[in-house]
Amino acid sequence: MTDTQRSEGGTPVVVRFAPSPTGYLHIGGARTALFNWLYARGRGGKYLLRIEDTDRERNNPEAVAAILDGLTWLGLEWDGEPVSQFSRAARHREVAEALLAQGGAYRCYLTPTEIDAMRKQAEAEKRPLTIRSPWRERDPAEAPQGAPFAVRLKAPREGETVVEDHVQGRVVFQNKELDDLIILRSDGNPTYNLAVVVDDHDIGITHVIRGVDHLTNAARQTQIYRGMGWDVPEWAHVPLIHGADGAKLSKRHGAQGVEEYRAMGYLPAALRNYLVRLGWSHGDDEIMSTEQLVQWFDIDGINKSAARFDFKKLDDLNGHYLRQTPDAELLAAIQAMLPHLDFAALRALAVDPKAPARSDVALAHEAASQVPGAATGADLARLFAAKGWDALGAALPSLKERAKTLAELISQALFLVAGRPISLDDKATKLMDADARAILTAIVPRLAAAEEWNPSALEALVRGYAEETGTKLGKVAQPLRSALTGRTVSPPVFDVMSVLGRDETLARLTDQAR
RNA sequence: GUCCCUAUCGUCCAGAGGCCCAGGACGUGGCCCUUUCAAGGCCAAAACACGGGUUCGAAUCCCGUUAGGGACGCCA
Numbered sequence: 001m002t003d004t005q006r007s008e009g010g011t012p013v014v015v016r017f018a019p020s021p022t023g024y025l026h027i028g029g030a031r032t033a034l035f036n037w038l039y040a041r042g043r044g045g046k047y048l049l050r051i052e053d054t055d056r057e058r059n060n061p062e063a064v065a066a067i068l069d070g071l072t073w074l075g076l077e078w079d080g081e082p083v084s085q086f087s088r089a090a091r092h093r094e095v096a097e098a099l100l101a102q103g104g105a106y107r108c109y110l111t112p113t114e115i116d117a118m119r120k121q122a123e124a125e126k127r128p129l130t131i132r133s134p135w136r137e138r139d140p141a142e143a144p145q146g147a148p149f150a151v152r153l154k155a156p157r158e159g160e161t162v163v164e165d166h167v168q169g170r171v172v173f174q175n176k177e178l179d180d181l182i183i184l185r186s187d188g189n190p191t192y193n194l195a196v197v198v199d200d201h202d203i204g205i206t207h208v209i210r211g212v213d214h215l216t217n218a219a220r221q222t223q224i225y226r227g228m229g230w231d232v233p234e235w236a237h238v239p240l241i242h243g244a245d246g247a248k249l250s251k252r253h254g255a256q257g258v259e260e261y262r263a264m265g266y267l268p269a270a271l272r273n274y275l276v277r278l279g280w281s282h283g284d285d286e287i288m289s290t291e292q293l294v295q296w297f298d299i300d301g302i303n304k305s306a307a308r309f310d311f312k313k314l315d316d317l318n319g320h321y322l323r324q325t326p327d328a329e330l331l332a333a334i335q336a337m338l339p340h341l342d343f344a345a346l347r348a349l350a351v352d353p354k355a356p357a358r359s360d361v362a363l364a365h366e367a368a369s370q371v372p373g374a375a376t377g378a379d380l381a382r383l384f385a386a387k388g389w390d391a392l393g394a395a396l397p398s399l400k401e402r403a404k405t406l407a408e409l410i411s412q413a414l415f416l417v418a419g420r421p422i423s424l425d426d427k428a429t430k431l432m433d434a435d436a437r438a439i440l441t442a443i444v445p446r447l448a449a450a451e452e453w454n455p456s457a458l459e460a461l462v463r464g465y466a467e468e469t470g471t472k473l474g475k476v477a478q479p480l481r482s483a484l485t486g487r488t489v490s491p492p493v494f495d496v497m498s499v500l501g502r503d504e505t506l507a508r509l510t511d512q513a514r
Numbered sequence: 515g516u517c518c519c520u521a522u523c524g525u526c527c528a529g530a531g532g533c534c535c536a537g538g539a540c541g542u543g544g545c546c547c548u549u550u551c552a553a554g555g556c557c558a559a560a561a562c563a564c565g566g567g568u569u570c571g572a573a574u575c576c577c578g579u580u581a582g583g584g585a586c587g588c589c590a
Contacts, residue, residue, distance in 0.1 A: 052590055126515055173518080216518075285539095475549090476549075480549085482550095487551095489552090494549085
């Protein structure tokens with residue numbers, strides 16, 4: 001019965017993602033874009049991008065760029081050129097005029113003050129406000145000469161408007177609950193609802209996939225489609241994403257824009273995988289490749305209930321993807337993200353104490369203690385470059401095994417570029433007692449004489465020392481770790497020595513041995 | 515307030531009348547592995563909001579209650 005099935009038969013699917021330029025790509029919008037993208041890609045359809053910028057106050061190029069940037073990073077490339085809705089205003093006006101000419105709309109001379117009064121009165125009487133403009137029936141000739149007017153749709157007042165939705169099901173709105181919406185403002189500019197309908201119709205959108213917050217707009221827009229005698233597209237209004245407390249996602253929940261997720265070091269594939277599982281599933285599958293998603297995704301399988309955003313689960317997923325990513329690719333990702341980090345700004349970030357800990361903020365703090373000279377990610381990048389990116393590359397296999405995000409991974413890699421003498425944190429300092437120093441002193445000459453400098457040779461050497469002296473390996477490894485990294489937690493200590501190189505290793509050990 | 519939507523472990527999902535004394539994943543606790551931390555393996559605790567129906571049989575269908583959420587702009 002569904003048109004989805006019909007589309008599978010032949011009608012090409014055309015969908016669009018239509019964000020308004022708010023300055024960043026909202027994480028919820030990102031999921032909407034993902035659903036659209038998946039649906040189009042899975043059916044050989046088109047996925048277009050339109051910027052809803054009819055509100056001129058909101059227009060600014062950087063805001064648009066931020067959205068395009070976010071989509072590109074997420075891997076949700078659109079087909080064709082992005083369309084500015086504002087640029088099509090003349091066509092929107094043309095449709096409004098057509099509606100006016102055929103009696104489907106009328107000029108309304110109600111002033112803002114009058115509407116305000118109606119609103120106040122409705123509030124006082126505790127009844128919902130539905131504007132009933134007298135100008136719907138009144139002769140426009142009665143209007144004061146040259147008075148400004150808005151154009152309202154002459155919506156049906158009886159009966160109902162039905163939205164047949166692929167996610168929400170059949171949603172019925174009583175027409176008496178809906179008022180005559182304005183399609184042209186008194187300054188002659190089209191409003192959102194008109195613009196959307198005209199644009200979607202003109203480019204042949206077959207499926208409108210967007211947030212449920214647009215559900216009532218779907219009813220209103222249906223009335224415009226009917227007024228023009230146009231076909232109504234298939235609807236799919238997906239539930240919203242909420243914060244951990246169940247309220248609408250906002251700044252205090254951690255992060256809203258995808259660029260923040262990028263800064264924390266989430267991988268696009270992991271974020272996509274996480275996002276798609278919010279409201280949609282394929283049996284018990286959790287980790288799904290993009291190919292599988294494209295093949296399996298369907299709008300009829302989307303849930304109706306809102307989901308809460310859970311960083312822990314995202315972290316877990318990201319860890320999986322991190323471990324799977326080839327080192328060269330990971331290195332490139334790190335190099336790409338580093339310039340986005342401003343440690344001072346991150347440290348100053350006022351984060352809600354109840355919000356989840358951010359790994360980029362943690363990194364900023366770690367950087368302050370381990371590489372105080374680096375104020376930004378770019379500085380850090382220079383340090384890694386000076387040391388040789390190869391060193392980081394060599395450390396990646398053991399590093400990626402223990403990180404959830406790129407920021408966390410970098411935190412753990414900081415020991416590589418820390419200047420001597422490195423600073424030990426409290427636990428490492430405590431561990432570095434007389435016994436520990438003695439062990440270091442004893443082992444330095446052995447390491448200096450090592451024939452080979454690689455993890456397994458070093459491990460054999462240190463194990464040999466431990467056995468000879470009847471010491472548990474941990475007793476030897478922990479002081480080494482602390483002296484080398486300044487922390488009691490790090491990648492395997494033999495890997496650390498290996499990537500640090502003989503000279504640096506011996507120098508750091510000697511620093512602590514005395 | 516009015517209209518609309520939702521309601522399965524703490525969280526995300528599975529479940530489309532008997533396969534369910536409810537399954538998976540994250541998180542949590544324990545054990546194993548182990549040079550730290552992870553990763554991995556094993557085990558455990560943990561839910562059908564409540565009340566009525568319908569039915570031989572309901573997590574699944576219907577009604578109500580309660581609790582969430584969304585929409586009510588000459589914003590998008």
